[in-house]
Structure formats: structure tokens, C-alpha cells
Amino acid sequence: MARKKQKKQPAGAPAWMVTYSDMVTLLLTFFVLLLSMANLDKRKFFDALGSLKGAFGFLQSSSVSEINKPQVISYAPMDDDYVSRLYNRVQAMLTRLRIDRDIDLVQDRGAVILRVKDAILFEAGSTTLRPEAGPVLREIAGLVQPLPLLLRIEGHTDDQPPSDPAVTNWDISVQRAVTVLKFFAAEDLLPLDRLSAVGYGDRRPVAPNLGNEQKALNRRVEFVLENLNQYQDKLPYLIDAADQLPF
Structure with a gap:
């Protein structure tokens, strides 16, 4: 078969x-x-x-x-969790350096902001830094330098018109912000590609301009820590690992 x-x-x-x-x-x-x-x-x-x-x-x-x-490159606010952790770390550093009396730390607009009264940095109506401003600005630069963040320097005034009619509150706020930026550049404290300066005049008060104390709160310079999208992955490492943090 x-x-x-x-x-x-x-x-x-x-x-x-x-x-x-x-x-x-x-x-x-x-x-x-x-x-x-x-x-x-x-x-x-x-x-x-x-x-x-x-x-x-x-x-x-x-x-x-x-x-x-x-x-x-696009800029974006930090996540709330990042902001809270970064806020706590910077606050601890300010206390350790004993400069928390000179600098107010706040969370606003999805960022951490170092707020300094103008009297610490400038004479009344002046855009020239006081000699006492140098140590404070160096401490701020020391806090910001190791972080993968941008720094926006904002100048603010109260609603009182300047004594010189040729000068406006806008002029003073912008010149003060630029003066601080130039100080960082001259001292080589921070890279210029991480810095920006802007002035808002009396357009963004933190208190009503009703009395001298409230007006003094509005005369300030703010240091806003901003996030870069491309640094999102690095922030958890910097913030979560306390023993790895530069501050």
C-alpha cells in the first residue's frame, strides 16, 4: 500500500x-x-x-x-505639589540664614516668590541700590543658583506719584528691576539666560493704598521662581531627596 x-x-x-x-x-x-x-x-x-x-x-x-x-521653549507654572515642597525648603533655608525677616516667601500664580521691601534695597524714590542691599541679593542668588528654575525680577511701587513729574511709577519699577538684574550680572551670581526683569508700577498692589503701612507693602521687589517644561523631570529628584538638595 x-x-x-x-x-x-x-x-x-x-x-x-x-x-x-x-x-x-x-x-x-x-x-x-x-x-x-x-x-x-x-x-x-x-x-x-x-x-x-x-x-x-x-x-x-x-x-x-x-x-x-x-x-x-515654553514656560509653565510648577505643579502645586512642587510649589509646596519648594516653598518649605526655601523657607527653611531663609530661617537658617536668619534673613527671613528681610524676605517674605509666598506662593502665588503657581510659583514661589521671594518678596523684598524696597526700603531694604533702595532709598525712597531712588533706583540706585543701597550698600546694605548687596548681602541680601547675594543670599537670594545663592538660593536660586542651584535650582533648575528661571528667575523673573519684578519691580512694584505704590500709587504715590514721584516727586519728579518727568518720572512715572512705571519708570521706577522697571529701573529697579533692571538694577537688580545688573547687580547679579556684574557679580556673576546667576546666568543671564535664566534672568528677566519687568516693572509693573502700581498696577499689582498686595494691599490697598490707604495708609503708609499698606503703601510700604506695595513698594517691593519680587523674585519669581519660574519653571521650564524641560526641567519637569528633574524637579521631583531635587525636591524629594532631602539629602541630595543643594540647600
Whole structure:
């Protein structure tokens, strides 16, 4: 009796395995996209989106150039948890250095703000730093320097018009902020690419301008710690690991 001739198996992987591999690859790509969406970093999101389009085979050449072109750095408020932890650390440092009487530390606008009364830094109506201002500003720079954060210097005044009619409160606030920035630059205390200066005049009071004490609160210089999106991943390490913190 003749044996049946065995059917010859085709070479290569079975057809079901090829289909299964494609499905697993697409699922992996899909979950990578979900993970990138969980991280609120726009640049990473668009990079992952481009990878997903390429995996599905419909990435246009114009999209490639758009994704690979230089991205503009965006600034964002720190998360509330980061702000609270950073606030506590900076407050402890201010107390340790015994300069917490000169500097008020506040949480506002999604950031940590070092608030200094103008009398500590400037004479009344002046935009020239007092000699006593140097040590205070050096201490502030020492606090900010190790942090992966930007520093915005803000000048503020009360609503009392300056004695010189040619000068406005806007002029004084801007010049004071720039004067502080120039001090940091001249002393080489902070990199210039991390600094900015702005003046608000009497437009952003922290108290009603009803009396001398309240007006004195509004005459101030604020040091606003701002976050960069690209530093989000570094902040938990700096803030959570107390033994690793530079302060």
C-alpha cells in the first residue's frame, strides 16, 4: 500500500504569527502614545505623535520637517505639589540664614516668590541700590543658583506719584528691576539666560493704598521662581531627596 505524500509546508513563519506580530506592534505603539499624553510636555507629545503616524504608514514629508524643526521653549507654572515642597525648603533655608525677616516667601500664580521691601534695597524714590542691599541679593542668588528654575525680577511701587513729574511709577519699577538684574550680572551670581526683569508700577498692589503701612507693602521687589517644561523631570529628584538638595 502506497504512503500518502505529505503536504509540503511553506517556508517562513506561519501566517497567523505575522498577523499577531503586527497587532502587538500596533498595540505597543498605541500605549506609548498614551504614556506620552500623560506627560504634559508638548514637544514630547508631538514627537510621539510623529512616531505613531510613521508606524501606521501615513507620515507626510511635511510633518517630518515640522516635528524635527527647533522648538520654542515654553514656560509653565510648577505643579502645586512642587510649589509646596519648594516653598518649605526655601523657607527653611531663609530661617537658617536668619534673613527671613528681610524676605517674605509666598506662593502665588503657581510659583514661589521671594518678596523684598524696597526700603531694604533702595532709598525712597531712588533706583540706585543701597550698600546694605548687596548681602541680601547675594543670599537670594545663592538660593536660586542651584535650582533648575528661571528667575523673573519684578519691580512694584505704590500709587504715590514721584516727586519728579518727568518720572512715572512705571519708570521706577522697571529701573529697579533692571538694577537688580545688573547687580547679579556684574557679580556673576546667576546666568543671564535664566534672568528677566519687568516693572509693573502700581498696577499689582498686595494691599490697598490707604495708609503708609499698606503703601510700604506695595513698594517691593519680587523674585519669581519660574519653571521650564524641560526641567519637569528633574524637579521631583531635587525636591524629594532631602539629602541630595543643594540647600
